[in-house]
Ligand SMILES: Nc1ncnc2c1ncn2[C@@H]1O[C@H](COP(=O)(O)OP(=O)(O)OP(=O)(O)O)[C@@H](O)[C@H]1O
């Protein structure tokens with residue numbers, strides 16, 4: 001067996017590391033570009049459709065159908081929201097990387113924040129009609145937190161539960177008070193995670209589970225949620241009994 005002496009320069013190791021970083025960078029760029037490009041196709045076709053409808057209405061060939069106009073505009077809004085979320089997440093990752101994430105703390109009624117997020121996800125999933133979001137929460141519950149960033153964590157956790165349960169079903173959400181902290185739990189009956197994956201997801205940006213690759217996403221939501229929760233003195237926990245056995249995500253914040 002050949003062994004390298006401690007004094008010999010590990011050039012090939014360095015070259016290998018540089019190559020790996022290059023590869024990761026390329027893969028990252030390709031994923032981000034893909035994720036940004038995906039919403040553009042429906043955006044473009046809806047815009048074309050709207051122009052066609054307007055032209056027909058102008059020529060007096062067909063009256064403008066206000067209901068379908070509204071549906072088209074809702075599609076545009078959804079796709080723009082998706083792109084906005086991705087860019088916001090990426091900016092936050094870069095802020096955290098440069099240690100520039102500052103919290104704007106205020107008293108926040110997290111119960112009403114949770115209801116608002118659930119309402120948004122209920123609307124977003126209504127069209128497909130597969131998911132049933134079931135919420136248990138007290139009428140109000142105050143914490144000291146950065147409202148926008150907690151909203152972002154809630155959106156990410158509920159979004160994951162919806163996305164990774166492609167067959168739909170119930171998503172159970174519970175907000176509760178414990179001594180000195182509040183706990184928000186999201187439990188889905190989806191694809192679940194294997195034990196080795198639980199230890200990895202959300203620890204580094206761009207890490208995704210083996211079976212996540214067929215789903216949209218770049219692997220930053222959980223990482224950000226975890227770091228932002230920790231900045232608040234809280235934490236995010238992930239549990240799963242295994243593949244296809246659903247996942248439970250928990251956000252714990254001090255009061
Ligand atoms: N509810 C869940 N069920 C199963 N796997 C999950 C769930 N939530 C997170 N994961 C796993 O953790 C990984 C990281 O989650 P994260 O939210 O950071 O990324 P993502 O959803 O893939 O992309 P995005 O950055 O758009 O949120 C996912 O890719 C997936 O493998």
Ligand SMILES: [Mg+2]
Pocket residue numbers: 156159160217221222
């Ligand atoms: Mg996600």
